[in-house]
Amino acid sequence: MAYVIAEPCIDVHDRACVDECPVDCIYDGVRKGYIQADECVDCGACEPVCPVVAIFHEEEVPAQWAHYIAIDREFFGPEVSGLGAPGGAQNVGSAGIDHPLLAAVAVP
Ligand code: SF4
Numbered sequence: 364m365a366y367v368i369a370e371p372c373i374d375v376h377d378r379a380c381v382d383e384c385p386v387d388c389i390y391d392g393v394r395k396g397y398i399q400a401d402e403c404v405d406c407g408a409c410e411p412v413c414p415v416v417a418i419f420h421e422e423e424v425p426a427q428w429a430h431y432i433a434i435d436r437e438f439f440g441p442e443v444s445g446l447g448a449p450g451g452a453q454n455v456g457s458a459g460i461d462h463p464l465l466a467a468v469a470v471p
């Protein structure tokens with residue numbers, strides 16, 4: 364189980380959640396943050412600080428954003444960022460890429 368960052372983060376991406384994460388598992392794409400599910404310890408500390416209510420436990424993601432569970436997981440795979448589970452976002456910096464499904468979400 365893990366927490367997931369859904370659509371409201373896109374193009375807001377203010378990184379407020381990053382400072383709250385005790386295991387540094389919230390990684391930066393370009394338009395959105397992505398939670399590494401294998402590193403997330405399910406503490407919930409990130410959820411209340413998000414100004415746009417983008418963060419949900421994966422069992423509580425609203426139905427219209429359910430695909431963000433897969434988006435956050437696939438972001439780390441070889442077909443997107445290839446980051447895997449690097450053990451800390453601070454040392455990675457921006458991945459410089461987003462999951463391709465974000466292209467369907469219009470830039471404001
Ligand atoms: S706090 Fe919310 S909007 Fe800001 S980066 Fe995290 S998920 Fe995105």
Ligand code: SF4
Binds near residue numbers: 384387410
């Ligand atoms: S639930 Fe806890 S461990 Fe998981 S991303 Fe949020 S702050 Fe980090």
